[in-house]
Amino acid sequence: MKKVLTLIFVVALIALMPISAMAGKMLFIDEFYFFVTIPDGYYVFTRDKSESPEGWALLGEAEQEQLMQTYVDSNVYLNAVSKDDFSTEMVLTVIEGQTYKNIYNLNDFSDSKIKKELGKEWESTVQELGMKADSVEIYQNGDIKYFYTRGTVSTGGQTVYVMLYSTIVNGIMVQCNIRSTDGPLTSGEESELKQVVDSIHFTQILKNPNKSLGSSALGSALKWVIIVAVAGGVSAVANVKARKKGSAAVAPGQLASPAEQQPAAANIASGTVPVIYVCKNCGAQFNRLTAFCPNCGGSDTLVEKTGQ
DSSP, X not given: OHHHHHHHHHHXXXXXXXXXXXXXXXXXXXXXXXXXXXXXXXXXXXXXXXXXXXXXXXXXXXXXXXXXXXXXXXXXXXXXXXTTTSOEEEEEEEEEOHHHHHHOOGGXXXXXXXXXXXXXXXXXXXHHTTEEEOXXXXXXXXXXXXXXXXXXXXXXXXXXXXXXXXXXXXTEEEEEEEEESSSSOOHHHHHHHHHHXXXXXXXXXXXOOSSSOOHHHHHHHHHHHXXXXXXTOOOHHHHHHHHHHTOOOOOOOOSSOHHHHHHHHHHHHTTOOOOOEEETTTOOXXXXXXXXOTTTOOBTOEEEOOOO
């Protein structure tokens, strides 16, 4: 009954949305109750293969399983790859965690407060990740406030150009980014990303149930938003390209230094199991070792998972 009522509500809401918002492929991320539209010209990959059969058909069964597991491990709910040359990719990530629940809605904070807290973490975090990035700007779209930036990161001897928009709504972190492995992003590609961001529409934006606005957690949360953007890695692009070339599929891995990236890719190509780290504090699992848990913010709580 719940699913039926949700479907009725979604259909009714779609009917009320502006016709201009219907361009491209519109998807409903039902777990978090928001819509997003991907422009034409992209193969779309979601966790529900029936929603995006054209994209999944490009991959073999083993590659599909590998990619789906990566989505689950990396909190990816939507992935889109340019149809023309597979060099451009969009990734939509959604992460839950107490840190984001404390903040609840980024829109509750002033632009100056966000920039101030970002300033405390931005430079050191970007340097730690080996990323070259522009300064952070604020973007407002209705009741949703984003911060965005663009930059580059080197991985496996290749330069990846990335632009990202991040926000916190209803206690979850939502991030949408576009990546190019074929030179700097064009103004058209950046415009397409903005269209995707503008298309994100929550069925309801709730008020923060916390007594405080979580100001003390804002800086920590924003730091992890930055890390997620860089550590998420290229998802479907490597697999699609590898299949087209007839080579072994490469795992998404981390957008970190080449020294970190190559062993991960080699492990997957050889069929060995990649290292998984689990937080001793909250139990969340990640494929990258970091000083703080991205889920609960615990310090030095990640340990290698045993018994895989």
